[in-house]
Amino acid sequence: MREIKAEIIHGDCVNVLSEYSDNMFDLIVTSPPYADKRKNTYGGMAPDKYVEWFLPRSEQFLRVLKPTGTFILNIKEKAENGERHTFVLELILALRKQGWLWTEEFIWHKKNCYPGKWPNRFRDAWERCLQFNKTRHFKMNQKAVMVPMGDWANARLKSLGKNDVVRFDSQVRSGFGKNIANWVGREKAYPTNVLHLATECSNKEHSAAFPEALPEWFIKLFTDEGDTVLDPFVGSGTTCAVAQRMRRNSVGIEILAEYCGLAKEDIAVGDYQLFEKGGRNARRNGSKNH
């Protein structure tokens, strides 16, 4: 078996990537810091400056991505003064001008979105997962995501517990998944461009930007084993941990030193997890269990 490498690099991706050659990566999947009024958070920048800040970075992404590669950008605009901010729309337009193709917009439906109540707004339960490409002919393994539950379902088809039905329904939302028994021997269904995932609510001290299932899904869809994944805003290292577990090489870049430390721990545990064949949650709490 070939060795799988996962690197976490401390620095600003615009600088770090400038030292990489062209056409290195098969997939870029990331959840950049959102524009925010609060200056003291993660490098917080004003929404008005966001596009200007992003473009030099995406220029590097465009260069280091293979022609058959894909760039997935998870982002959502905040409400401000009663309005949705338009910086994401402007970013899409600017990226197209930069040379990207705006291939698709996936919706991540956050089933357990943040609570709250306001006089003229409901809770925000979705985020954008924007797909950009360099060419129309990119790699896409549709079959890899045909079985939403993966090996898990095959192992459990015999028992047919209540939870099996529930989890299947929540993944597919297709209306025909009432009973997992119907699924046996049936032709597998392709997913749509709407992803139903819960955010992770674990007892951890630091929060991941997105749940592991999100990068996992895109890595399955847009890469093969042995390919190389980049997350230029890797945060606590979720993307690299998932990539390693799935036997994809990965490079994660993070500007905040304290996150880099966490990210490296995550990889180490993930490496161990290769033998476990356990779920995501097992890996999260791995240190407790072993």
Place this chain on the structure above:
Amino acid sequence: MREIKAEIIHGDCVNVLSEYSDNMFDLIVTSPPYADKRKNTYGGMAPDKYVEWFLPRSEQFLRVLKPTGTFILNIKEKAENGERHTFVLELILALRKQGWLWTEEFIWHKKNCYPGKWPNRFRDAWERCLQFNKTRHFKMNQKAVMVPMGDWANARLKSLGKNDVVRFDSQVRSGFGKNIANWVGREKAYPTNVLHLATECSNKEHSAAFPEALPEWFIKLFTDEGDTVLDPFVGSGTTCAVAQRMRRNSVGIEILAEYCGLAKEDIAVGDYQLFEKGGRNARRNGSKNH
């Protein structure tokens, strides 16, 4: 009981609305012709020209909508040459320049979306429902659209024990205090900005732009009984039929005569009036309708 009126008017909404006074409508909800679909029937509306075509119409919408009213625009860009077209993004930006507030973007998740398979694209299972307003203080009846609560509340409300009010400590972190008193006597929760509705599989010959549940939801949310709803691209009349059933007055405008006929059938005899653009004079098509 006051009488509820439903009018279907044959004509182009930009002309028809010019004869209406300011501030007439409480809600505008519509699903306009998509840019690339009915190109031949609507006079060559290429995506590139869409914004230009739309703005004179939305200028009328802005004028005839009450300050407390809401404009809901159901729209989705199609994929063309492997890319999503950007005309909807450009439209949002243009509408803001025109004076609209872009208050929210609801996602309509189409549970049973159109089947099909493509080499590098999954089925499109969602559409945008863009919410625009004239002011920040618009009418919104949140209680009217509440949904059954998750199961956890049922069990929870019986016990009402202990530290249900804890987490109020609220010193570190922006964690919520959970004040169980807010749940007493409640069986329903507020929805989110993601709508899960199936498309309708009716046997009608025309293709319904949206299922009845969609205008119904927004009419519930943004109007009271006796209010007045406008659909400037009413098509087969779905919006007016729903409005009448919910005891809201409505005006539907449609440029295609054959759709006007269908719309007429949808509305109970005696409760609707069908007008021709440009006045009540008997004209060429008048005999067909009356």
Place this chain on the structure above:
DNA sequence: AGCTCTTATGAATCATTGA
């Protein structure tokens, strides 16, 4: 195992207060 019940918590938003 397989239930139920308990508990923790998350890329949120707005009105108000303070500098």
Place this chain on the structure above:
DNA sequence: GTCAATGATTCATAAGAGC
């Protein structure tokens, strides 16, 4: 006034504990 910080509101999910 303009901008930043604080307080108030709230629900789906999963881990863990108990039976």
